[in-house]
Amino acid sequence: MSLALPEPSFEVFPGARDAETALTGAIQAACERIAPLWPLSRFVAVNPFLGFASTPFEVAAQELRRLTGARMLMPRAFYRQALAEGRFGSADLAAALQAVRGAGLTRERLLHAAATSDEQPVSADRVATVADVLDSLSDGDRQVSRTAFMVDEISRWCSAYFDEGQAAWPPPWRGLELYAAWRWSVRFDHNARAMGVQGLAETVGRLPAEPRAAIAQVLCELDIPQDQWVDYLFRALFDVRGWAAFVRRLDWEAELAGAASARLTDLLAIRLVWGFALFRQRRDEAFISAWRAALARSRTRSGATQAGDDLAVDLVLHRAYEHAYQQRLITALAEGPEPQRLQRPAVQAVFCIDVRSEVYRRALESAWPQARTLGFAGFFGMPLDYGLDGEAPHARCPVLLRPSLEVRGHSRERAGPAGAWTMAASIWAQLKQSAVSGFGFVEAFGLSYGAKLAASAAGLGTKSPPPPTPRLQAEGVTLAQRLDLAEGALRGMSLVGDFARLVLLVGHQATTTNNPHAAGLDCGACGGHSGAPNARFAASLLNEPHVREGLAARGIHIPPDTWFLAAVHDTTTDTVWLLDEAAAASSHAPDLAEARAKLAAASSLARAERAPRLGVPAAAADQVSARSGDWSQVRPEWGLAGAAAFIAAPRALTAGRDLEGRAFLHSYDRAADPDLKVLELILTAPMVVASWISLQYHGSTVDNAAFGAGDKTLHNVCGRVGVLEGNGGDLRVGLPIQSLHDGRRFIHEPMRLSVFVAAAPEAISDVLARQPGVRALLDNRWLFLFALDDQGRTSHRYAGALQWEAVS
Amino acid sequence: MTWIASLAPLAYLAVAASAALEIPVRRTSLAAGWLSLGVSAAVLAAVLAGGAVSTPTLGASGLGFAIRADALSATLATLIAFIGLIVVAYSHNYLSGDAGQRRFVGQLCLALGLLLGLVLAGNLLQLVLCWIGASLCVNRLLLFRADRQAAVLAARKRFLVSRLADIALVIAAILLWRATATGDIGAILSTAKAASGPEWGAAAVLIAGAAIFSSAQLPFHGWILEVMETPTPVSALLHAGVVNAGGFLVLRLGEVVAPHAGAADLLILVGGASAVFGALVMLTQTSVKVALAYSTIAQMGFMLLECGFGAYSLALLHIVAHAFYKAHAFLSAGGAAAAAGPAEGMRAPARAVAVWILLACVGLGVVALGARTADQPGAFVLWSVLLLGLSRTWLQPHGRWGSVLALAVSAVALGAYVAAHAAFARLAVTLGWPPVAPNPVAVAVGICLVALMTGLVWLQLAAPVGMASPAWARTYALVANGFHLNTVANRWVLRLWPAPPSTAPQPGAAI
Secondary structure, eight states: OOOOOOOOOSOSSTTOHHHHHHHHHHHHHHHHTSOOOOOGGGOOOOOTTGGGTTSOHHHHHHHHHHHHOOOSSOOHHHHHHHHHTTSSOHHHHHHHHHHHOSSSOOHHHHHHHHHHOOOOOOOSOSOOOHHHHHHHHTTTOTTTSSHHHHHHHHHHHHHHHSOSSSOSSOOTTTTSOHHHHHHHHHTTOOHHHHTTOOOHHHHHHHSOSSHHHHHHHHHHHHTOOGGGHHHHHHHHHHHTHHHHHHHHHHHHHHHHTTOOOOHHHHHHHHHHHHHHHHHHHOOSHHHHHHHHHHHHHHHSOOSSOHHHHHHHHHHHHHHHHHHHHHHHHHHHHTTOOOOOOOSOOSEEEEEESOHHHHHHHHHHHHHOTTEEEEEEOTTTTOOEEEEETTSOOEEESOTTSOOOEEEEEEOTTOSTHHHHHHHHHHHHHHHHHSTTHHHHHHHHHTTHHHHHHHHHHHTTTOOOOOOOOOEEEESSOOHHHHHHHHHHHHHHTTOOSOOOSEEEEEEEEOOOSSOTTGGGGSBGGGTSBOSHHHHHHHHHHHHOHHHHHHHHHTTOOOOTTOEEEEEEEETTTTEEEEOOGGGSOGGGHHHHHHHHHHHHHHHHHHHHHHGGGGTOOGGGTTHHHHGGGOTTOSOSOOTTTTOOEEEESOGGGTTTSOOTTOEEEEOOOGGGOTTSHHHHHHHHTHHHHHHHHHHHHHHHHHOHHHHSOBOGGGEEEETTTEEEETTEEEEEOSOBGGGTBOSSSBSSOOOOEEEEEOSOHHHHHHHHHHOHHHHHHHHTTSEEEEEEOTTSOEEEEEEETTEEEEOO | OGGGGGHHHHHHHHHHHHHHTTOOOHHHHHHHHHHHHHHHHHHHHHHHHHOOEEOOOEEETTEEEOBEESHHHHHHHHHHHHHHHHHHHHHHHHTTTOTTHHHHHHHHHHHHHHHHHHHTBOBHHHHHHHHHHHHHHHHHHHTTTTTOHHHHHHHHHHHHHHHHHHHHHHHHHHHHHHHHSOOBHHHHHHHHHHOOSHHHHHHHHHHHHHHHHHTTOTTSOGGGGGGGGSOHHHHHHIIIIITHHHHHHHHHTHHHHTTOHHHHHHHHHHHHHHHHHHHHHHTTOOBHHHHHHHHHHHHHHHHHHHHHTTOHHHHHHHHHHHHHHHHHHHHTGGGGGGSOOOOOOOOHHHHHHHHHHHHHHHHHHHHHHTOOTTTOHHHHHHHHHHHHHHHHHHHSOOOTTHHHHHHHHHHHHHHHHHHHHHHHHHHHHTTOOOOOOOOHHHHHHHHHHHHHHHHHHHHHHHTTSOOOSHHHHHHHHHHHTGGGHHHHHHHHHHHHSOOOOOOSOOTTOOO
16 A cells, blocks of 8 residues: 655745744754753763753743743752751851842742742643643543654654664664655554554655755644744654754764754654644544634743742742752861872872762772872873774763774784684574574573573672773874873873872773663763773873973973873772783882772772662671672662762862762862963863763752653663663653662752862953853853862852852 | 472462561562472472372362472472562662562562462462462552553553453363363363363363463563563563463363364464564564563464474473573663674675575475474474574674584584473473374464564565665564554553553653
8 A cells, every 4th residue: 555645735934034044043943952862872961951051040940841841940848858957048048049139039938938838830831732732632641642652653763763783674764864764654654543643644745855844834834923933843842852862962973073964853843743643633623722722822921920939939949958068068178278298199099070089089098198189081181082892983082072082992812712702692692682593592592591590680790890901002193192182181180290100090980780871870071981991091191201201391290200000990889990000110019019909998998988878888888899790780879969069179178078979079270270271171171061960960850750761660771772761752861760869868969060160260250251151051050150269268159240259 | 298389379478468568578578589499499309209299179169279299380380489589689679769669579479479379270270360360460560650651551451361361261160170070180181181072172272262362472462562661570570470371371281272173273373473473573673671572472472382283391491491581681681782783684695595595404404303294293393493593693694704603503502402302301201291183274384384484584684784665664664563463452442441641750740
């Protein structure tokens, strides 16, 4: 049964060039409101509100609430409980009230609202979409309204189109562009008809083949007013926000590589046309009048509503809740710098800025007082494009950057029997997975899975192994480039003198079992991978004699007895592995031996500190390591939960106090940065990445249904790129609820990042004036910024528009 | 002494009862798991050493409770106890912090207790009660996240199909009870060998029907595609334990089913069709748990096919081996993102040659093994399917030495297959299943099946290399949608028995 479809015969918006420009703008604006999503193999944190970064936090909260019903703050009851538990108090409320100014709220009213009322359910003041109207007609039953079916169908279609190797038989339309492929496939796919949705293929066929023209025609036929286009299109995309985020990432990466890409427009067209097909098949009076009413309502947007009042209250409560944490941190920092030791340190250990490093650095400094620790982005300034043994290379750097160094790893034991073993394993996997051999496979080898079950249940053979140390090979990197990289890394970490005999570059990784989101626990600065290749590459560069000569010429004198050594911190087990020890001169053997012993002691301390939060008694802290190999463990570690602050300062200002594993620590010495180059780098890259992480945790905590990944026990890996919750529905973004909540309370405290920089306010303003994107984040209050003086006192608070307020 | 075996189910039932009374079950559920496994394994050892034993029935009119410990029941009890222990232990961390954890473990224990009661049953009444009870209990587990509309839909679909299975089984049981005036399974089986009459034929067909309804076979499979709406341990238990109940029923009452060609043909037809269907649709599925579900449909179909051909010992092997395999696959499904991709496809000229090579290999192999199609259709089909599967790997491009390695892996597989088969054949000797006589339907279906399976192998070699004609697109869409069977089922269930609107969190909802 072939469907001969007529080509569309009429033009949309005949001759209206303005409308076309407006449409292009609206599509782009709607698409840019979607934050990108990286696949599971390199699952890095993304700010889910990225598309709203140029909007003030408060306005974004209101807009999201109005358009999608999603929340950006916790429910009122959360603040009530925090208030009752004394996690913030009336002093914080006063400060918050002062900060928001003129909201017409008083402390008494706030306390009253917090103590007595719950916020009202969000009013119906939304943009009208076909899906919403259908849902409301079926009393919210999204199965009866078929909107759930629509989302399932789009999601299933996308997962086949974007599948990275789960299905052996890929769809034949994968070679086509997204919208063209879908448009073609609809001619053959009759699943909608089987569900009772008539006319999808006919609707698609009658609309233009070009996605923007199809969108235009749907908007026109639905009679959506032009000033609502952006809202309407965004609201439609939000229904498939997971796949939209996935496609947005493809556009993002293409743009980073300098290519134009608008694949999200294609997905938007798919979603819009699907909804339009649902619209077209409903010709009943009830639907038509409901649709007209919704359109009319959306045109007369009521201004201040109960929801708006509630939001104003919640915003102040939230600000007060954040203020309490900031005050605690300000007090801790005001204790002043640790006294400097004069003799040469035994070791300098550079860790990733990751909040998990804070715990470990404190443990190492207490186990080994002669050690000095530093913080720097865990890719050590080496933007690698790295692949091991012919696997597809991936960027090993923050997603804001483009990798510029092609490095390949070659396993030493690749040839010979190991190679044959790998091949035999792949043949075995084929036997297991393919259609017909599966039957024989089960009868031949199924019984052996009994032993495998027992072994997995007992957690055998899953001890976290030391990371592999393949030979690294960089193609075409000149000495000048290597020199620039080395200098950039050392200056970036403010390590330009007083080198110890041993300098450890400690990358990090997490070892978990049976965890779809495993890459989310790895180093985000390495693009959701282990930091080992970057650390090893950086160490080898800094040990190179030519590079050291060049560095000396540029004013960085590394003593000949200084050796850089790569290491990896396994954040699940708190083990630190030293890598490439054999390459070190024998003169350093005692240094390495001491380092090993002290690191082992520090690991024990760090585990003991982390144990209680994981529900393990501190006395049995070594059980923490067992979680890494436990296939039934949904909380192998807490990842970056709790992250709340970013401090760019010399370690002396933060050392010796317990920052609870909640602070990103970046080393920064203003004396070594006269031209503010390093400061500019810190504010544009690590600080922004840290804010992405904190806002990812924030979004997943405040509204997991909208910005999180749902229930981990239902996760179903889809196309090897993402997870579904259960059988169908949209791809899920963000973090699972188990990564945020221990069953009794949220382990992550949802608050915006508080940034403390040990620099003069004028210097920071200088940098912000040059970086409008970063300034917008701060001006719109997506994070808070404070200036520290040399004594660790918080001298100024950033007040927006390059203005500073003195902190008393 | 045989009554000791009843400790295996009773231990779990006691834990389930204590969970219902809000008593913590973390330790006791593990203890019950170990006890149950120990008892089952001891019974298996005793049966292997000393032969089958059974207890008299506790009850009236020949109906009641009894334990029948033989190679079949002891093997399956050990299997269920083993998987049960794994699944219960898994749930302790997996659902840690979940408000419903105790309820979950309690229901899990109840299901395990009833399943153990089912396989150890020595009396029809106990068999029927445990069958129905286990099925209802599984439905409760499917509704563990009852705020999810899709979970409600899946549970309702399963509820409807399970009641069909219940009706078939209850009628069959009544027919058997009236024909023999006893509910004692041992007595029924020994009467069945010499008995004939329409009520025996009807009972045989009904038993086959109950097995088909409960094993997610065509066209009643829809529910199993959606059980991932409940936490993973339930999926593991379902796929590894519960769907086997149908196969167990046929094996348990093999003496009743085997003599009747109608029952055997039903199993061959539905089982064979489901095997091909599941294996075919699985090729197109992109989510790991749905792909596993289609694989289960195929594997259960294959197992029932073996039952239909009278290859009972192979079917028993299939149940046990598949249970281990599928439990592991589900419990480790979270690692799927890191798994290796599928093999490369073959270019067109190579594909044409490949089919002839395949057929030649299979033909030679089957002749060498001495399976004659006409009087041994079962052996013909089963050997062909095995050889097709193995020879497929020889044709896949692997690079240098790849084909040699593929041959070596195949040899290992063949050895393992023969060894496992021999072990279970020895086990089955004590069970004394009667042979199934070949009939023309079985022969015809068998030949069709081998042809279809050959087509499947060809398809999988060909598929990854673009086949972009409209005809292929239409075929792909049909297959990827599972021939729309589940969509139609959903549409009807939604119409006949609409679920209440979802109360699961939507954007904006407080957690």
